Every structure is written in C-alpha cells, then in structure tokens.
Amino acid sequence: MVADPVGFHLRAAGRIVKLTKTFSSLVTIRYNGKVANAKSIMGLASLAAEFGTEVEIEIDGPDEDTVAPLLIKLIAEDLAHPEDGN
DSSP states (O other), X not given: OOOSTTOSOHHHHHHHHHHHTTSOSEEEEEETTEEEXXXXXXXXXHHOOOTTOOOEEEEESXXXXXXXXXXXXHHHTGGGOGXXXX
16 A cells, blocks of 8 residues: 555655665556556656555566565555655
C-alpha cells in the first residue's frame, strides 16, 4: 500500500529508484493497468499511484530476496516520512 500522502510523485519515485538501482534484479511495479521499471523515475511517476492504494511488485534476479523486503518497507512505510530521506 502506498504510504506517501501524495502518492507516487517525483520525490517518492526518486527514493524507489535510488534503492532499486543498488541491486541487479529487474524490478517492475504495476498499478491500475500500467507497468513501470522501478529503476526509471519517470516511469514510476507516470504510474500516478495514489495514497492508500496497492501496487504490485515483481522482482526477478539474483538478489530478489534481498530487495523485496526493503522495497516493500520503503513503499508501505518509509515514503510516509519524506523528511527522513530514506
């Protein structure tokens, strides 16, 4: 569930990209029939996922077990606190 009160905007997308680019796995996020590469700030922002909505995350690669819990925590919890800079 998207925790950021303003949804997926450029700052939130930037935080997701910063995290996912540190991993080699392919990460995609789906929302409302749209799909975006989680390493693309514009792709994520174009999803326009709103606060409180659910997104589907797909991770495929050698470090998927590491990135999955970190990305879920970021989207579901940490984005609610933009001042933290995580």
